[in-house]
Amino acid sequence: MAEKTFQFPTYFKLLLIIITTLGKIVTAEEISAVENISDKLRNDTESLWKVSRDFGNIVHEVPAMVFHPASVDDIANLIKSSYSSPVPFAIAARGQGHSTGGQAMARDGVVVDMAALRRERKKKGVGGISIDVYGEYVDVGGEQLWIDVLNETVENGVAPISWTDYLYLSVGGTLSNAGISGQSFRYGPQISNVLEMDVVTGTDVFVKWIRLLYSDFSAFTRDQERLISIKALDYLEGNLLMHQGPINNWRSSFFPLSDHLRIATLITKHKILYCLELSKYYYHHQSQENVNKEIEELLEGMGNIPGFYYEKHVSYVEFLNRVRSGELWLQSQGLWEVPHPWLNLFIPKSQIMQFNSGVFRGIIFKRNITTGPVLVYPMNRSK
Ligand SMILES: Cc1cc2nc3c(=O)[nH]c(=O)nc-3n(C[C@H](O)[C@H](O)[C@H](O)COP(=O)(O)OP(=O)(O)OC[C@H]3O[C@@H](n4cnc5c(N)ncnc54)[C@H](O)[C@@H]3O)c2cc1C
Structure with missing residues (x-):
């Protein structure tokens, strides 16, 4: 058979x-x-x-x-x-x-x-x-x-x-x-x-997207590390604002034009600002108020500069695709096809303060190096 x-x-x-x-x-x-x-x-x-x-x-x-x-x-x-x-x-x-x-x-x-x-x-x-x-x-x-x-x-x-x-x-x-x-x-x-x-699911996902400014790097990293340890957020990054770079870098425009002067004045005063960026997803059915309250509690006692808090509510897709609009803008200005020196580093927590004083302040700022985006955010080693 x-x-x-x-x-x-x-x-x-x-x-x-x-x-x-x-x-x-x-x-x-x-x-x-x-x-x-x-x-x-x-x-x-x-x-x-x-x-x-x-x-x-x-x-x-x-x-x-x-x-x-x-x-x-x-x-x-x-x-x-x-x-x-x-x-x-x-x-x-x-x-x-x-x-x-x-x-x-x-x-x-x-x-x-x-x-x-x-x-x-x-x-x-x-x-x-x-x-x-x-x-x-x-x-x-x-x-x-x-x-x-x-x-x-x-x-x-x-x-x-x-x-x-x-x-x-x-x-x-x-x-x-x-x-x-x-x-x-x-x-x-x-x-x-x-x-x-x-x-x-029948629901739409939205994102509450926040940026906070810091002048003190140790407060910035401390808050970043605390936030990732709580695991209550869906996204956390951070970046540098220096007078050598634009306030809204090409990766995403966020700060309202009306605040550019205030922020620029602050950068001049502190030389470098550290911007903590976070987001939290929420569903249409969840009231925005609940998310607002949750975030408010989460951010209590943070060491950011008061009065420099920025937030947006955007769609999930808009958030995840946030870099694209910057790319299109650069392309339209003929600025996409230029040399792109690029460096990614994992730095141990024990060395991050030295990295700030040695590289961010000691090299990039002191030597007046024009920068593109500089992102800095913590990772959990287990991930
Ligand atoms: C005779 C018999 C033999 C079986 N043998 C096995 C076996 O060998 N191995 C095994 O693992 N199980 C076995 N089962 C159990 C069976 O797999 C489960 O009871 C299964 O959930 C039944 O499938 P159902 O299509 O009848 O689902 P339902 O009883 O109608 O639903 C079960 C659950 O699934 C959800 N659900 C159903 N469809 C969807 C969907 N499209 N999307 C989202 N959720 C949905 C329901 O809301 C509910 O919570 C057996 C059951 C019987 C009666």
Whole structure:
């Protein structure tokens, strides 16, 4: 008997895991009012009963509504509507409902029936399973069933390497608890074979971005080191301001034009200023006030120069892409294609004060060397 051989890819790329939001009671009227998605909500007895139980049949929680998404956008809109309601309501994705402890239930909230999305994709012929044999991965919607992933991949001569014993479970459902079986000892659970995952959050991420000025290097590094040790921030750097360089360097413009003179006067007085830069991400649903309060507490007792505090609220993408605008400006001025001497150094904490007096003050400042950006910030050695 000839044995069929399959090519087994090393990795399995998964995509699109949905939501998980929590909150409080919602009324049917509240959700029904949401534009674009209200026609996908059900609250008839049969629909509610079906999602109020699971394989365990021990926990029974009745939601206010069941949601039948036709697209990922529908799900994002539902989550957005929860965030924008005065009290966010609970949302739970339900794959096959084969949990045993009510994990896919949402008392008084909304259960998203992922099978509806699966049906809709099938109807439209969009599949939700796309195989890249040469890339050795398969791109799968969280609503898909493992049995379908198996059938489609095997047809192409490949297959994922880590499984669950039973295959009529949804991809999102098993990944939410790792997906363990007899292959795990060798390949790890299913979740360890995921290359990439899209998470539908329905929220936008913003950044509170702050700069503080210091004249005293030891206060500057002390505050930097304290802040990275707390791990409450998402980003921390620092840079030098000297009269040889522009106040807003090309890497990012930050200080308002109206304050340039004040800052320049301060630089003349202190020769070098140290600028501590930090940011904290926050989600649309979190009130900006909470972040403001958190940062305010974090910055209490810092040694920066009073009255020279600058902040911005920007989008996540704008923040991460902050260097690009400077690059474009330099290009437009014909200043990009110039020599770029560049030096990166890791300096032990024990030597950082000497580095400041020897290099920043002793060489760059004293010899009046024109500088581009000089960044200085601490790292945790363990990272
Ligand atoms: C007969 C049987 C055999 C089983 N064998 C195994 C096994 O060998 N190995 C193993 O690891 N497990 C096994 N399980 C357990 C099973 O993997 C889990 O209960 C799994 O969560 C069920 O998948 P589901 O699609 O029914 O998910 P559900 O029960 O519907 O949901 C489970 C959780 O996942 C969340 N979720 C579902 N879909 C998504 C999504 N798209 N995005 C984000 N979150 C989502 C839900 O909100 C919930 O929190 C078995 C279960 C049964 C009933």
